[in-house]
Amino acid sequence: MRNPNMIGLVQNEVMKIASKKRFAVVAIILVVLVSMFTYAQYRDIQEQIKKQGTLDWRVELQQDIVDTQNRLASSSIQDEFRQFLEFDLKQNQYYLDNDINPNYPGAPTFIRIFFSQGLTLILPLFIIVIMADIVSGEQNDGTIKTLLSRPVRRWKILMAKWLTTLLYTSMLMALTAAVCYAISGIVLGYDGWTAPILTGFQASPSGTFSTEFVHTIPMWEYLLMAVGLAWIVTAVVATIALMVSVLVKNTATGIGIMMAVLISGTLLTTLGSSWTSSKYLVNVNFGLINYLDGQAPPIEGMTLPFSLAVLLCWTVGALIVAFWNFTQKDMY
C-alpha cells in the first residue's frame, strides 16, 4: 500500500491517543460510576421488598402515580415542574392501562436509563477527556511543527484527527453499553432485550400531551435508537472540541470552554422556555433521547428533526472554522 494514506494517518492518531491511556481512565471511571449506580438500584429493590413484601411493578407504579398526584395537589410547586409531573403522570397511567412495565428489571433497562441520563453531561465529558488535546496538545509539545512539515497536506492531517474523534465516539458508546450491561446484570439480571417499551408520546411545553402515535417496540430496538442518538450528540461535542482545540493553544482553557458549553446547556434547558430563540443554540439541543422518552422539550417548537438540523448546522460550522484556521494559520 502506498503511503501516505488516510488509514495510516488515523492509525497514527490512534497510536498517540492509545499511548496516553485516557481511554483506559475513562473505562475505570465508568466501571466505578456504574458499580455505584448498580448498588444504589440494589438497595432500592431491597427497600421495596421490605416495604411492600413483593416486587410487583404494578403496585410500584400505582404508588408512583399516587405520589405524583399528591405532589400536584400541593400549591407550592412551580408551573414548569408541575407540567413535567403531569406528563409523567399521564405517561405512567398509560403504561399501567396498557399493562406494560416501563422499568422492566434487567441490564438493558439500566443501559436505557444510563444513556438517557448521561447523554447531556457524562458522555460528552468523557469524549472531551479523551479528545480535548488532539490539536492543542501537539501545539504545547511542539510536535505540530514536525507534523506539519511532512509531505501531507494540512487538511488531511485534520481530517484524520476528526475521523479519529468519530472512531473514539463509537468506541465510547460501545464501552459504555458493555460496562453497563456487564455490571448491572449482576444485580438486575441479563435479560429484557425483547421487553416491550412504549415510544411516540408527544408532549409540548404549552401543555398538550398526545398518545396518538404511541406504539410498542422491543427494548433492543429502542436501545439501538437511544445509543445512536447519544452517538450523534457525543460526536457533535467532539467536533466542537476539535474546533476549540485548533483555536485555543492551551488545553486546560479548551476543556474549560467545553465544560462551560455543556453546563450552560443543561442550565438553559432547565431554566425554562421564556427565551425562545435559545432553541437555536447547540447546547440546548443535546437532549435527543427526551424525544424518544416522550418528555416535553425545553422550548416550544423543538422536535427531533429540528434538533438534528440545529446540531448539523453547528457541526458544519465548527468544521469549517477548524479546517479553515488549521490550513491557513502560521505555525510558530
Next chain:
Amino acid sequence: MKPTVKLESVTKVIGKKTIIDNISFEIFPGEVFGFLGPNGAGKTTTIRMLVGLIKPTSGKITVCDFDVRKQFVQAMQRIGSIVENPELYKYLTGRENLQVFSRMLPDVDEARIQEVIDLVDLTARVDDQVRTYSLGMRQRLGIAQALLGRPDVLILDEPTNGLDPMGIRDLRQFIRKLVDETGLSVLVSSHILAEIEMLADRVAIMSYGKIVQVGTVKELVESLAPGVDWRVDDAFKANEILSASPDVQVSEIVDANTVHTLMDASKTPSLNKQLFEAGVEVWTIERKVQTLEDLFITLTGGDHIA
C-alpha cells in the same frame, strides 16, 4: 549544478514589523550551508518558511524546483528537518515515533526505519519511551526522523543546542560523513560562530532579518582588512593620527597604550613614520589574524552573540 534550495526575495511581515527583509540565497548538492546570526535575527523564521510552517508575505521558495507553497507535498518529500528542537512524541518510543512519521512518507518500510536507527546509533534505546532520552539522544532521533524519507535537503536548526562537547564533535563528524557519502545538502543554523566555522562550507550571515553577506568561510575571512595593533606611549594621540589617515578603515582605542586598527598592512611603515614625526613613541606593531568573529561583529554592528 542546480541548487536544491532556492530563496528569491523572500519577505515576511507580521503586523507592521518586517521580520524577514528581502532575502535570497541558494544551496547546492553536497554542501553544508551555515546560517549564522544572533538570536532573533530571523534564522528560525526563514527555516519555518522553508518547511511550509509559515507563509512568506512575498517572494518564492523552491526545493528541488518544487514551489513550497504550490507543490507542498513534492517539496516536503525532499526535505528532512528539525525546527528549533527535535519535537517528537515523548509518550511514544523512539521506534513508534519513526513509525508515525513513516506513515506520512511514501515508500518507507520497517527495513528503512531500522536503517536510520542504525545510522544514528540508537539501536540500544529505540524501544524506550522518548521521555527517558537525554537531549543528545533526542537530537539523534530527530535526525533519524529527518533522514527517514531519504531527503535531498537536511535542515538542522541549532542542532548543537544542549549537546556536550563530545556530542558536538560526534554530530560534526556525522554530518560531514553523511554529506560526503550521500551528496545531500545540509542547512545548519547557529548563533555560535566556532560551530559554523568548523561545519559549514558556505556561510550566510543574518542580522535584523537581512542577509548581510554570503560566501565560503575562507572568502569571508579573506575579505577582511587585516588587523594591526599598535602599542604606543599615548594611545589618544596615536588614534587621532591613525583615524585621520585614508589607509586606515577602523581605528579604536583599546586601552591607554593600545590602538586597534583595521587597515592595509602594506602601509604600516609610512604610518609608523607619521607617528614618529608627531612625537608618538611606538613600542610594538603587531599584525592580528582576523577571524570570522571580527567580520561578524563588523557586519552585525556588534549585535550580541554568544
